[in-house]
């Protein structure tokens with residue numbers, strides 16, 4: 001009789017394991033959707049990307065902007081996606097906005113002006129930002 005009970009216990013334990021297995025397989029399948037895909041194209045070797053990134057990193061931009069995380073201003077990815085396909089016309093406009101500062105496009109919080117930046121440097125920063133689109 002004891003043997004039978006032991007067998008029954010083992011059987012129950014094996015069944016329990018099987019159940020857990022099928023659950024975890026189901027979970028793994030659901031993990032497959034990747035919403036946080038990086039930029040569609042790897043631009044990290046593009047000279048415009050490298051120059052602009054360096055300028056952005058050595059200015060105060062990163063205190064308010066990150067590529068994918070909102071701080072004060074929009075993320076660079078959001079800016080890039082908003083102006084995707086307008087690269088030719090928008091670079092000068094956005095460079096001017098960085099130099100003069102302003103608000104109203106993304107909300108009421110203003111961007112501080114950056115009068116110390118040359119127009120060329122501001123344009124290089126914009127070109128880098130626009131390459132972050134996905």
Ligand code: HEC
Nearest residue numbers: 059060061064072073102103104105106107109110111125
């Ligand atoms: C004090 C915080 C702050 C700093 C520093 C800052 N920004 Fe901004 N930036 C903002 C805010 C806020 C906005 C949104 C302005 C708006 O709604 O019109 C913005 C908007 C932008 C935009 C989009 C403008 C538009 O009209 O869509 C770009 C491009 C940009 N910033 C680049 C930069 C760069 C490059 C630097 C560094 C030279 C920089 N920002 C520094 C706060 C900041």
